[in-house]
Amino acid sequence: MKWIIKMERKYGRYAIRNLSAYIIALYAAGYLMELLSPNILGWLTLEPAYILRGQVWRLVSWILIPPDSLDIFTIIMLYFYYSVGNTLEKTWGAFRYNLYIFSGVLFTVIGAFILYGILRMQYPSSVIPSVGSAFSTYYISMSILLAFTATYPDAEVLLYFFIPIKMKWLGIVYGIFIVINFINSGWSGKVVIIASLLNFIVFFLSTRNLKRYSPKEQKRRHDFKKATAPTRVKNGQVTRHKCAVCGRTELDGDNLEFRFCSKCDGNYEYCQDHLFTHEHIRRS
Known part of the structure; x- marks a missing residue:
């Protein structure tokens, strides 16, 4: 899109190179913090109620919360996400990859405040349930895989280092999981999924030639x-x-x-x- 080209010409020099490595480093820091002080993660969640009370660090600190418990399968999947993210950065350029990731973060924050606002209208005089635990980087990581699938559908990867599979089939499987989670979730869960994957939705629609379907x-x-x-x-x-x-x-x-x-x-x-x-x- 033209506005992205204009932004890249103006702000491209500020793009973070090798962003995927920094994302993995943030996860590693989160695992270390959880190991040293398990209760500290409760102070890092994306909780709009606490942000409005002055805990503004929660706007970004939730990125430190790792996607899952640390085991060998998590390490393999993090390496896999790093590989596909690094490939996307080389294909799109650092600026566009930065824009894709940070827009996913921004949409997630906006989604958290939308959900908080809806709950506040529904329960004006009650204590609103916590929404911070519902928002994480899980679907943002998922959006990286989906973007790679849309860009390289016929690329073959070794899942868990020994299972050869084409990305389009892997993307279809992940897409089915997302649809099932979306259907089985309540409206609050639907807000979480849509907000976290909105960057991929925008990317997919902007790269499709919809005119050909007229x-x-x-x-x-x-x-x-x-x-x-x-x-x-x-x-x-x-x-x-x-x-x-x-x-x-x-x-x-x-x-x-x-x-x-x-x-x-x-x-x-x-x-x-x-x-x-x-x-x-x-x-x-």
């Missing part, structure tokens, strides 16, 4: 495939050329010549009789 575009693609479909003969031979106007192929005459038109939008091929006389096809 009825007009679908009809144009159907007409193009029909006009340029190869002719099959009895012996199973497939023709290499076909005129988009008259439908003739190289099998209709030894002297026929075919050329693609550089002024038509698409791979339209014409015989010598219609190369200069056809009406150019333009995408609206």
Whole structure:
């Protein structure tokens, strides 16, 4: 999008390089803090009620809370998230990867305050249940994997270092888990999931060419495939050329010549009789 390009030109030099390594380092610090003082994590959660009372460090300290208990499988998954995140940074550039991660953090904070506001309206004179434990970096980490899947769907990775699997299948499995969690959650849980994955939703929609799904575009693609479909003969031979106007192929005459038109939008091929006389096809 154009506004991202403008921002990158203006603020790209401030982007944090190798951001995934810093994310893993924050998790390591969180595990260490939990080991030294298990109760300290309660002071780090994203709790809007306490933030409004002056505990403003909670706006960012919740990032220190690690996604799960530390074991060998968690270490493997953190390494996996680091690898795919590092690849995304190299593909997108440091600024856009920073924007993706920090927008996920920002949307999560906004979601926490929205949930707190809804609960405050529902229980104006009661003690509002804690919402901080519901918000974590779990879905932000998940958004990194989903973004990698959308960028490299056919890339093959070794899950747990020995299970070969294509990213599109892994992304589908994770997507199913998210949908199941969304369906089985209450409305507060739905707010958490949407807020935490909103950066991926925005990324996915902004990188899709939604125009191609319009009825007009679908009809144009159907007409193009029909006009340029190869002719099959009895012996199973497939023709290499076909005129988009008259439908003739190289099998209709030894002297026929075919050329693609550089002024038509698409791979339209014409015989010598219609190369200069056809009406150019333009995408609206």
